[in-house]
Amino acid sequence: MPPIKVKMLDSENGKGAAKAARKPRPRAQTRIQREKQDVILEAALDVFSREGFRGATIDQIAEAAGMSKPNLLYYFPRKEEIYKRLMTSMLDVWLTPLRELDSVGDPVPEIRSYIRRKLEMSRDFPRQSRLFANEMLQGAPRILDVLEGDLKQLVDEKAGVLEGWMQQGKIVRTDPYHLIFSIWATTQHYADFDVQVRAVLGKDRGGEGRFEDAARFLENLFMRGVFPHKD
């Protein structure tokens, strides 16, 4: 599947649309340029994932990246460019686990490892998860076309895989779309609502072990909820 391109709508607040035309800057190519860009993207991920597009400022990003604001703008001439780049690479990585759900595999290990991979992404890339969540809360103004296009297509395909398993009696007959939603929701919760999870679990149970506990619980929930069993 080709990488997902994110086009920015330049009508963020209905004004400033005239700014859209900007002199093009040659594509960065040297190693040092790519490294600087990576530092900026890393810092931007921090800020955008917390504050959202509008709430984030170039000042914050520049400070987090350890460089001056004009210097940052030398590499990414516009705030939107940074966000666009983050969105594109995030979406590509984010959907990888679902793409890997294999129709020829056995349902039990396939679904189980899908849940495990999604939970690992929440553990290892929580900021990407929050960046995505932030965009969702805003109504996905910049990636709605991706959701209705590539994402819907992918989910339709995988829902078909699940339905096939249901017809073969290998998993319980249920709504495949809402099954996928529930896996997304439960796993991403540990990234997006991490503060709450840790606050509620407290000092004793809110440490690193919380992901192990979550993995055990979710595996249990979905194995019981999805597979035909005669205890």
Place this chain on the structure above:
Amino acid sequence: MPPIKVKMLDSENGKGAAKAARKPRPRAQTRIQREKQDVILEAALDVFSREGFRGATIDQIAEAAGMSKPNLLYYFPRKEEIYKRLMTSMLDVWLTPLRELDSVGDPVPEIRSYIRRKLEMSRDFPRQSRLFANEMLQGAPRILDVLEGDLKQLVDEKAGVLEGWMQQGKIVRTDPYHLIFSIWATTQHYADFDVQVRAVLGKDRGGEGRFEDAARFLENLFMRGVFPHKD
């Protein structure tokens, strides 16, 4: 339980702390004043739930409320005041379903109706859900004390209720905290990720019926996942 007070931290970005001291304005009391405030709060809920605290502007709120910016500031002298009020009333409503989970009731109808009520809140008050989610994504800077205090206390209590049922063999032995998290995650998903849900389900299944489908699915998932059964 007393209403939850939300205190604002006046260190939003490390600056402007000197602004905190402000001449107090007499509490609004007349009917017309309360109505105006309600209009403002309604508009503010719209904007804050989409953009978060920093991303939202008084201009946007004023326009949505159909009044001028200075006029709005006559009723709420500071942006933070509006947000604070929304947070307080939202938190109070938001936790009501969990408070109502009754230890003397039967596990089956109790848990089932808790899930149903939470899903209904996502359907009927999606903006409140997104307001809460937005605050979480930012690391809950303004309600962390509530999460660690009232919320943790409430969840501890209800986790105890669930554990009691487990010891009596009425529900499957599992982690009560993560069970609660998974109910929160799956139900709130239909408010917070509403755009995605509708985009993926498409025109045909993304209409109002999606909540009915979700309710059926979730009831099924949790009943199978939580109750001892011998099919």
Place this chain on the structure above:
DNA sequence: GTCTATATATTGATAGAC
């Protein structure tokens, strides 16, 4: 490539006429 200085727009908030 990086900096200081600055242009320009937006933002939260206030002053003061009506």
Place this chain on the structure above:
DNA sequence: GTCTATCAATATATAGAC
């Protein structure tokens, strides 16, 4: 109570020296 006008701070972005 509501408005116009406006301030001070902050925002995105650019110019131009080095």
